[in-house]
Amino acid sequence: MAAELTAHELIARHRPTLDQALEAIRTRAYWSPHPEHPKAYGENGSLDMAAGKAAFDALLGTRLDLGQPGTDGWVDGETSPYGVELGVSYPHADLDELLPAMRAGMRAWRDAGAETRAVVCLEILKRISDRTMEFAQAVMHTSGQAFMMAFQAGGPHAQDRGMEAVAYAYVEQIRTPDTAEWTKPQGKRDPLALSKQFVPVPRGIGLVIGCNTFPTWNGYPGLFASLATGNAVLVKPHPRAVLPLALTVQVARQVLSEAGFDANLVALAAERPGEGIAKTLATRPEIRIIDYTGSTGFGDWLEANARQAQVYTEKAGVNTVIVESTADYKGMLSNLAFSLSLYSGQMCTTPQNLLIPREGIATDQGPKSFDEVAADLARAVDGLLGDDTRANALLGAIVNPDVKARLEAAGGLGEVVLASREITHPEFPGAVVRTPVIVKLDGSKPDAEAAYMSECFGPVSFAVAVDSADDAAELLRRTVREKGAMTVGAYTTSPEVEETVREVCLEEAAQLSLNLTGGVYVNQTAAFSDFHGSGGNPAANAALCDGAFVANRFRVVEVRREA
Amino acid sequence: MAAELTAHELIARHRPTLDQALEAIRTRAYWSPHPEHPKAYGENGSLDMAAGKAAFDALLGTRLDLGQPGTDGWVDGETSPYGVELGVSYPHADLDELLPAMRAGMRAWRDAGAETRAVVCLEILKRISDRTMEFAQAVMHTSGQAFMMAFQAGGPHAQDRGMEAVAYAYVEQIRTPDTAEWTKPQGKRDPLALSKQFVPVPRGIGLVIGCNTFPTWNGYPGLFASLATGNAVLVKPHPRAVLPLALTVQVARQVLSEAGFDANLVALAAERPGEGIAKTLATRPEIRIIDYTGSTGFGDWLEANARQAQVYTEKAGVNTVIVESTADYKGMLSNLAFSLSLYSGQMCTTPQNLLIPREGIATDQGPKSFDEVAADLARAVDGLLGDDTRANALLGAIVNPDVKARLEAAGGLGEVVLASREITHPEFPGAVVRTPVIVKLDGSKPDAEAAYMSECFGPVSFAVAVDSADDAAELLRRTVREKGAMTVGAYTTSPEVEETVREVCLEEAAQLSLNLTGGVYVNQTAAFSDFHGSGGNPAANAALCDGAFVANRFRVVEVRREA
Structure with missing residues (x-):
């Protein structure tokens, strides 16, 4: 299948943004490509506030068919903290069918290399950005955030955190060159000479376990960090905050497909009421990375029990x-x-x-x-x-x-x-x-x-x-x-x-x-500059975002031969 | 106490080497500052083969007093696989006294910053390099390696792996700048402006659990990675291979002290026969990092039980x-x-x-x-x-x-x-x-x-x-x-x-x-170029050496205030 979007096009489109993101995480000065004023939306293909609301309203009571393999039923049940029944139904997955299907596209995704993965991720973020006003409604009616906050934190700020993860993932993967010629002198004898190839390889399937309060803001760093490092990503949203992540998965699948990759590299695992699939998923052998935001109890359980996976947790603390x-x-x-x-x-x-x-x-x-x-x-x-x-x-x-x-x-x-x-x-x-x-x-x-x-x-x-x-x-x-x-x-x-x-x-x-007395608050952090959490105290075992957050999501395999 | 060795002097002495190491891990071309031909030793203050042998012989039957606090006895019992009783005795530690003493110097070590820590580590490696021929004997008579291999793998190659870890640790710590000025536009209003400080902080005390066969080669990466990222390091050698790591600790303590830091930042934990202190040590709350080389059984135990620590294991595989x-x-x-x-x-x-x-x-x-x-x-x-x-x-x-x-x-x-x-x-x-x-x-x-x-x-x-x-x-x-x-x-x-x-x-x-048919062998890897292990299969959860090996040994704390 010919890709509608070539890597070349995507690189031309997004490389300048990636370079700015790389510069931002190096200087940690202010930067964001995602506008946080509502008036900025409605141009260049993005939905304005009214169109976003209309798009959200059109979703209510519908079935969001993501076209996932192994769909064995449909689940719904979200009620907005504002009292509205969303009535959106999502695919329920037969894991024995879905997980192998997710692995199928990983080889091509790995072989695409770090730069192509980064720009595909940036295209996903761009499409999400265009629908920010629709996401704002979805975040508002799942988290209970007021509209402006749902728009800002659930939209541009979440997209910033996702892009920050892409930037860290990209730079981590190119720290080792693709190839090296190694020549070791041997005195009077001929030198030893090897040609070496270094390939970043994914760990497997990453699992993102979303939270109720910040489905996108807390979900995007792990999702994009795992995807950009070559892994497939299964998104298990909080049962009360499915829609924002389901829309995210929908966008990701569409972009992957258009770019010639397997849509199943990103999938949704919605659950039936009381099904509690997180424990089952977290200990499946296919799941090699877990990103979790939520209670300390379950976070500690994951760290102790999901031994086959790299586990990144943001739990609770006392501030x-x-x-x-x-x-x-x-x-x-x-x-x-x-x-x-x-x-x-x-x-x-x-x-x-x-x-x-x-x-x-x-x-x-x-x-x-x-x-x-x-x-x-x-x-x-x-x-x-x-x-x-x-x-x-x-x-x-x-x-x-x-x-x-x-x-x-x-x-x-x-x-x-x-x-x-x-x-x-x-x-x-x-x-x-x-x-x-x-x-x-x-x-x-x-x-x-x-x-x-x-x-x-x-x-x-x-x-x-x-x-x-x-x-x-x-x-x-x-x-x-x-x-x-x-x-x-x-x-x-x-x-x-x-x-x-x-x-x-x-x-x-x-x-x-x-001594904060002005318009910056202790409870807010800005992507590309502030670290969210430290990863060094019991509230979280990782920080958003640093080298440690991405470095172990992939491994480097070396293939060497005599030159 | 005035330092005999100032940071300024050490930077002048070692910064060029550090820069070469940084270049080597980026290009992964051949590089080593540690000669692997015996004839290179005996000049510029290094011991030649005979002097190394004499120094080793002089150690036999003596007490190696490291001047550690909390020494509550002496342990010995090493017998060379070549049949020689070493008869060297080492301090046995009261952990309740030693561990707090090790923490005491950590603040000054943290405040010294990444560059000073790196050059202090390089000075330690230089002193070890000068005594390579003595270490060669110590490695030979604990591992059973033949002399040439004990010299090369236990000397220059181990020192290379240590320096590689220092280079990775250094570059990881300077990825985030020390300070940043963050100015966020607010339309017609004044911009928001923050001054931010970013400080790499250590996790605590790193524990290195050494192995019998490659005490220095397998011990140095973890030791230097933890030390260079601001942690104190406790070295628990294999009971049959104490001497090479005890000498390493001795050199490290001396250099730290000369450079004006607390010698107790590096200490030895030798054990009585059958004491099995590794489990006790590994689960002490002060121990926040563990580097282990050895059996799969104990490696798996550490990963499952030393939950308070970052655990890096090299276990067994089937090649x-x-x-x-x-x-x-x-x-x-x-x-x-x-x-x-x-x-x-x-x-x-x-x-x-x-x-x-x-x-x-x-x-x-x-x-x-x-x-x-x-x-x-x-x-x-x-x-x-x-x-x-x-x-x-x-x-x-x-x-x-x-x-x-x-x-x-x-x-x-x-x-x-x-x-x-x-x-x-x-x-x-x-x-x-x-x-x-x-x-x-x-x-x-x-x-x-x-x-x-x-x-x-x-x-x-x-x-x-x-x-x-x-x-x-x-x-x-x-x-x-x-x-x-x-x-x-x-x-x-x-x-x-x-x-x-x-x-x-x-x-x-x-x-x-x-298709290796010449003078490079499948069982050998070269520091700065080859990865040892991948960290992605059951033989080891880490590779020597990459970003993931160092990135989680420290955390970055941000202190921000209005500009």
């Missing part, structure tokens, strides 16, 4: 912000208020424990007592979310009943500084929208420890009274070491305190944001 | 050579004879199964039947080892009674084509020196499979009759997939057969040598 002193009290409060509110705190990067000295802090507004800081922060959150329209635009919907239950129970853990408030969504009355709760805890009380040393995923944070900055740093150290952390924040005007906190973060391998 | 046809029958036979004989086949890379079509092969000397090929190979080995002096110089001594027992039992597995012969060592009458045995097996007989599908470490190989080249390729595939392989060889003049074998090696991730 800390130390509030010791600040030169911009208002900026600090508004920055923190935003981080606590965005997507109802349902981010793995949302701060949970705010450690504040019990004797209060120094600020540009004069000294503030512990209670004042807690109350002012509560007021800042209240102010940010006081208008229901803005609150809905920031908070999104509570993603599942467990989060709601934790939120409702949080009031019993200590003194409530800020109570959660129910907000009605004007367009989606079925949405569960809640403002965050802030609870005061005394860090020296053993009974408080059970609360602040556990992850309470959702819009719950604790203002924890600590004895001193050193006490805060030691609690930070213990929290990161025992529970892990995706993010750490600190507010301090003291060089000594800053150095102490920095040293804890270096020793415990936690990513640190210092 | 295959397919003999299908050749344009240089004599060259093939002599090349194979050498590979089977070198160090009595006690290399993880020695071929075991020689797959030969039962109807014979085509050669430049006319067609040869299966029996003729087997007999001619036996004759080639006999010819190579006919002279006892040369036999002793090639074979070395049998390293332990298990190898001898396997050799003696091999005759019962099938028809013996070449019987093992006992050789007397003129200088060391206690040495057990044996020529290899070759046994014929029928690949189609189920009872033969138990023999050729198991690793028979030592001077035992099987001439296995197969039905065809395709049959050979399928047996190769099954062997690599089920048992792993460090090396694969093939002799064929047929492009189709070559392609079939190559494809099996690419799919099963095995390193392939084609």
Whole structure:
């Protein structure tokens, strides 16, 4: 079959972008090829907001037939956190048929080489980018994110993370040359001479286990890292967030096919309610790589049991912000208020424990007592979310009943500084929208420890009274070491305190944001520049994205012969 | 304490070498800074052969006091495979004292940065290189290798592998810049601007578990990869091969100290007879990286149980050579004879199964039947080892009674084509020196499979009759997939057969040598150019040396703040 898209065309189309991505991961300066303003969409073949909505609406209640081999039925059942039944049905796979079919195209994909794989991946990302507004709806109605966030985080930011993985994968594969001539002098005798060929070979089939809250953002790095290194990729979405990844698989299959490769290099494994196929899949011998985002329990299970695979996990942590002193009290409060509110705190990067000295802090507004800081922060959150329209635009919907239950129970853990408030969504009355709760805890009380040393995923944070900055740093150290952390924040005007906190973060391998008071938040990272997670503490065994994230997804086979 | 050796001096001394190493791993052309001719030693401060022997003799019967904290006794007990009691005693460590002491110097080592760590490692290698002739004796009298091999493989080749690891570690750490200024446009508003700092941080203490046969060659990659990435390193030598690694630790401690770092960043963990401390060490929480060479059983145990650590294993495999046809029958036979004989086949890379079509092969000397090929190979080995002096110089001594027992039992597995012969060592009458045995097996007989599908470490190989080249390729595939392989060889003049074998090696991730008939052997790899193992089949989960071998020994912590 002649390819509709030749490698030559794709290289011409995407090589300049790849080169920019390679430069970005080297300098880590700001770069993104994916616009994050809605107005940028609607031109050059991309859907605008209305067209994206129309495309999404047209999907509802339909069967998404991906043309996968081994389809033995259809599964559906997604309900939007906004209350809408999606009614989209997806293929259910007979693994004994699908997995061998996925392997069939791997040889040609391997032989295509790193550059062709990279530009095919970039073409997939380009097609996804064109449908960003459709994906935004799909992410919104599976994760519960508010539209703007679903659009940005689920669209351009996710695409950035995917492209970043492609760039790392590409550069890793070309570190070893395709061939080498090796000539070793032998004194007066003829030199020894060998011709060597080095071939990057894939490990097998990569499995991506998606999460409910960030199906594309957390799914793309592993998907593209595995695909770009020559592996096939099976995508097992979260049962409540299938659509964004099913559309991704659909696009990938179409591009692969047009480029002359086997569409089955990428496939979907949707599951029946309660089927729990992740464990079965994760231990199949064909699965040699796993990328997982989700609970610590299952992540630990994967690391212990999927021994035939390279396992990359992003699990849960307990994120800390130390509030010791600040030169911009208002900026600090508004920055923190935003981080606590965005997507109802349902981010793995949302701060949970705010450690504040019990004797209060120094600020540009004069000294503030512990209670004042807690109350002012509560007021800042209240102010940010006081208008229901803005609150809905920031908070999104509570993603599942467990989060709601934790939120409702949080009031019993200590003194409530800020109570959660129910907000009605004007367009989606079925949405569960809640403002965050802030609870005061005394860090020296053993009974408080059970609360602040556990992850309470959702819009719950604790203002924890600590004895001193050193006490805060030691609690930070213990929290990161025992529970892990995706993010750490600190507010301090003291060089000594800053150095102490920095040293804890270096020793415990936690990513640190210092004194953020403007429009960058501790819970956000930018692809090509910020690392997401460190891979060095219990919250995640990998970082997005670095050499270690891609280097073991392929191996180099050497074929040598006498020259 | 002022450093006797400043970073500045060390950079001036070693940066040119580091740059050459970086170039070599990029081009993979021939390069080595460590001479492999004995005459090169004795100048510029290095010991010549006689001085090396004298230095080794002076060590015998002494206590090697490394000045380690937590030394709670002394252990000895090494007996050379050549029959000499070494009588060297080594510190035994109280881990609860030693491990914390090893951590104490890690902050300064981390803060020194990648370049200083690299040049300190290169200084350690330079001091080891100067004592190569002393190490040669130590390796000879622990591994049983013949002197020339102990000198070359235990000296310059091991040092090359160590330097290669330093080069990979260095380049991996500088892929991310130390700092970045990130400025994100915000339309008409002021851009968002962050100053970012990126710090490579170590994982903790690396544990190197050495092997009996190649204490330095297999020990140095992990040791230097971990040290160069900022970790402390605890070296647990094989109880029968302590001296080469104890001397290595001694040199490392001295250089670290002279360079102003804590000597305890490198330490030795020698064990009492039967103490079996590897399991205890491997699961200590302080141990975050493990490099292991040895049996599959313990390697698998480490991978399953040392969950707190990154585990790099080189285990056992079953190496295959397919003999299908050749344009240089004599060259093939002599090349194979050498590979089977070198160090009595006690290399993880020695071929075991020689797959030969039962109807014979085509050669430049006319067609040869299966029996003729087997007999001619036996004759080639006999010819190579006919002279006892040369036999002793090639074979070395049998390293332990298990190898001898396997050799003696091999005759019962099938028809013996070449019987093992006992050789007397003129200088060391206690040495057990044996020529290899070759046994014929029928690949189609189920009872033969138990023999050729198991690793028979030592001077035992099987001439296995197969039905065809395709049959050979399928047996190769099954062997690599089920048992792993460090090396694969093939002799064929047929492009189709070559392609079939190559494809099996690419799919099963095995390193392939084609048609070697001259002075390069399937069981040898050269640092900076050849990969040792692939990390993609059961014989080893890592390759020496590539990005994946170093990338996860450190993590990058980002500290960001508003610009």
